[in-house]
Amino acid sequence: MHHQNFATPQQSRFDFPKATLADHHALKELPVKWVKTADELYQLIDEIDGVDVIALDTEFIKRTTYYPILALIQVNTGSAIYLIDAPKLDLREFWEALIEVPTMVWYACGEDLGIFYLLADCPPLTNVFDVQIGISYLTGKLQVGYAQAINEVLGIDLDKAQSQSDWLVRPLTKEQEQYAANDVRYLLALYGEVKKHLKLTQVLDYVIEDSNLYAHELHQTANIKDSDLYLEFSVPTYTPHQIGALQLLVAWRESLARSINEPRTFIIGRQPLREIIDTMPKTIKALARTTINRASLRKYGDEIIRIIKTASTLPVDSLPIMPPPTYRSKEKTFKKPLDQAIEAYSQAINVPPNLILKGRWINELLNLVAFDLPKEQLSKGLQGYRHAWVVDVVIPLLQEHKAQIISGFECGTIS
Incomplete structure (x- = not known):
């Protein structure tokens, strides 16, 4: 089978691994077992306690709720695939068992770990290996999909037609069950191939570090205070009073969405949120000129106007801390030497x-x-x-351009 290379011409030295797995029969025949009772879950936990590496995935529904509804957990222990009927079970001891596993293998684990942290209420995980990050270190591509990776590395075609299924329906269709099992069936083999090539290129430790950095950042996101959520939506051109309004409005939206268990975008979407802060409407008529949905305008319009008026009259010393400024000047005398330093470091490591x-x-x-x-x-x-490269090379390089960098922050020209 011909294997294409994910890497762009500029990144051709980071060739994607070409697997030489001759026989996938063992992977295809790995047994699939449902876990629907407490006894079956405890048996799985005992098996997990005896392995060093497991592969995991989740299926969940979050289209109409604030809290994602965990519908299914897929586990590959190396000897069997387990489909855990999550809504039926108390999973506290299961989460504890996973925390103790030396290596948990995921693929693009962002949403999965968001649910993990929500339900397990644990510190940041330190045993995560995200294979997608590993692939990015081999190819320079940041978001290679799971099905593409399986095809390119293992030569196996996966049917992704069931990705938008209703995973809460029981029993699952044969196609759903096969799709769910396949999401972890080949993940350990993919991990093994990618890990082998990461070792050969001497970057495995970097991937492990970045996987756990990602796990740490996801934990921070999962545990951010409502009063700090505004930082995600801040724009450099906002005034202090606009920042104050943004903080109050985003915190109110989050609290309301949580209390009624609806997606926050059902209350105010990202675009109308931006429009509200841009215009700071003081009347329902002015608010109606934004793209806020009509149902939210009727239900929450008065409260939104009250929040905007309150923020507009706050004393300056009570306004939230302004986020760090974003460098937006077109003048970047540091860019070429910084790019050269990055390329040299890239070649070196x-x-x-x-x-x-x-x-x-x-x-x-x-x-x-x-x-x-x-x-x-x-x-x-x-x-x-x-760290050492940043401190020894990058910071001194930027300090040579300090005057221009300061000027760039001060002018704030939109590029």
Whole structure:
């Protein structure tokens, strides 16, 4: 079978692994077992306690609710695939068992760990391996899908037709059950192939670090205070009073969505939220000019207007802390030398350049240089394998352009 290379021409030195697995019969014949009773769950927990690596996935519904409804958990222990009928079971001891496993293998674990943290109420996980991150280290591609990865690495075609199924229906159809089982059936084999090539390129430790960094960031997101949620929606051009309105409105929306168990976007979507803060409407008529849905306008219009009026009259010293400024100037004299430093570091450690410094990390470093912030406050993502390079190379490089960086923050020109 011909295997295409995910990498772009610019990233051709990061070739995707070409598997040589000759026989997938054992994977296809791995038995599938349902877990529907407490006794069956305890038997699975005993099996999990005896393995070093397991693969997991979840199926859930969250179209009309604030809290996702966990419908199914798929587990591959290496000897069998288990489909856990989540709504029927008390899963507290199951979550505890997973926390103790040396390595939990996931693929694109963002939403899965969001549910994990919600239901397990545990500290940040430190045993996560996200195979999608591993693939990004081999290819330079950030979001290769599971079915594509399985096809390219193992030469197996997966049918994804059931991805939008109703996973709460019982019994599942044969197609649903096969789809759910296949989401973990090949994941351990994919993990093994990717891990082998990560070892060969000497970047396995970096992938483990970034997987657990991602798990830590997801934990922070899952546990953020309502009063801090506004930071996600902040725009550099907002005034302090607009920031105050944004903080109050987002916190109110979150509390309401949680109390009525509806998606927050059912109350105010992202676009109308932006329009409300942009215009700061003081009347229902002005609010109606935004794209807020008509049902929300009728139900919550008066409360939204009250929040805007309250925020508009708050004393300046009671307004929330302004988020760190975002560098938006077109003048970036530091960009070419920074790109050169990233490329040199990329070559030295065999990591694709687009994985070395995320945009938010660059903005963090520009803030550090412009406002003389302490290096000890670097975020967790810059405390790992990147730390010495950032401190010894990047920060001194940016400091050579400090005057221009300060000017860029001050002018705030929209690029």
